[in-house]
């Protein structure tokens with residue numbers, strides 16, 4: 001009898017003290033689902049739809065599980081965060097803390113700290129090797145390929161280069177730029193009829209000195225290239241009005257398949273005045289013009305009193321990537337949102353992309369910018385990134401050199417220093433893959449006429465060509 005008693009005691013003791021087993025997956029999922037419901041019930045009014053805003057937050061009060069639990073229950077009444085201990089149980093606070101910790105984990109998967117150890121990058125989809133095309137640059141920003149196999153590239157500091165059979169030369173005659181902040185010499189693009197007209201287009205930040213006050217704006221200059229010289233420079237597009245700020249110039253140039261020129265202009269940091277929502281200025285817009293700078297009369301606001309006639313779409317923030325999808329007449333863009341608000345869009349005629357009225361992003365200090373993510377009459381992004389990756393450069397993979405990527409979008413990440421691939425089926429985005437992890441602040445990506453992918457990275461500035469490697473173990 002006594003033995004039996006001991007045995008029971010023993011079993012009881014053991015069942016209490018044995019290490020806790022990992023929570024079964026189903027329980028975990030239902031715990032997260034109920035945390036999500038609690039979050040929507042009590043937290044969403046200030047912190048948005050779900051835990052996303054915590055992904056990119058600059059945490060102020062501690063981001064360990066314990067401190068998050070404690071902060072939820074105690075709140076920061078002086079700072080506007082209510083205390084929740086009378087409403088939310090300790091268990092619910094623990095579940096919420098785990099829910100937010102999951103969001104933090106989401107950010108960590110972009111920490112490619114152990115970055116580049118070799119020039120061969122093995123990816124699940126395919127392996128590529130870097131071939132160095134140009135070095136010694138600061139911030140290579142744009143690149144264009146000439147029919148004879150030469151290519152042009154810009155450096156944000158104002159230098160324009162031509163490279164011929166491996167020899168790099170400076171091109172004379174590039175515009176004078178305001179190389180401050182995010183400004184400088186930006187994109188370069190050839191006329192679709194370059195073979196006959198030798199015409200190129202350069203986007204840049206243009207200076208206006210009024211009464212000692214230096215203002216700047218996004219401009220596009222047209223010029224003729226002969227050898228290492230450009231001549232006949234003429235600004236065919238100047239975004240109005242000039243601004244005091246030195247950031248968010250946008251400024252990618254792209255032609256559609258019928259020869260119209262599209263230009264992106266960022267909000268210049270002027271979203272407080274809602275410039276991107278107003279049609280009387282060029283900020284936060286995609287524009288559509290002709291090669292001579294004239295404006296097609298079928299532009300959506302051509303006949304709208306007071307509107308800028310070149311506007312194609314509006315409500316954008318800062319667009320540093322634009323590409324024509326091969327075999328279509330569809331232009332795609334991406335834009336830097338605020339934290340957590342980067343977007344991929346197909347800017348359609350006359351449509352409003354919502355910035356800054358709707359956004360998935362948050363302020364850099366983690367506070368909410370706008371409680372709205374949807375609104376009637378405003379478009380939703382096709383893809384959004386949480387955390388923000390800081391996108392720049394955009395291209396579609398074509399040809400047969402990269403079979404696993406054909407038709408997909410490639411775009412640079414400045415912030416996490418890699419190349420993002422987004423699988424594309426028609427107009428439908430699919431899976432994403434992180435390529436070239438840790439390569440550097442990836443500013444542009446272009447398909448060369450030789451069928452190879454070229455990428456530009458900055459600080460220090462390089463241009464690389466990606467060579468497909470059939471059998472990585474052979475290296």
Ligand code: HEC
Pocket residue numbers: 039042043044045046047057058059060061062063068071072076079080081082084088096366
């Ligand atoms: C009435 C608005 C409001 C509501 C509702 C609210 N919060 Fe907050 N919360 C804030 C503010 C404001 C801060 C930031 C305080 C600061 O800036 O230091 C904050 C901060 C936090 C922090 C600390 C972040 C850090 O940087 O360390 C956490 C965690 C948090 N909230 C979680 C929650 C959760 C979970 C809920 C729902 C149970 C919730 N909050 C509901 C306004 C709110």
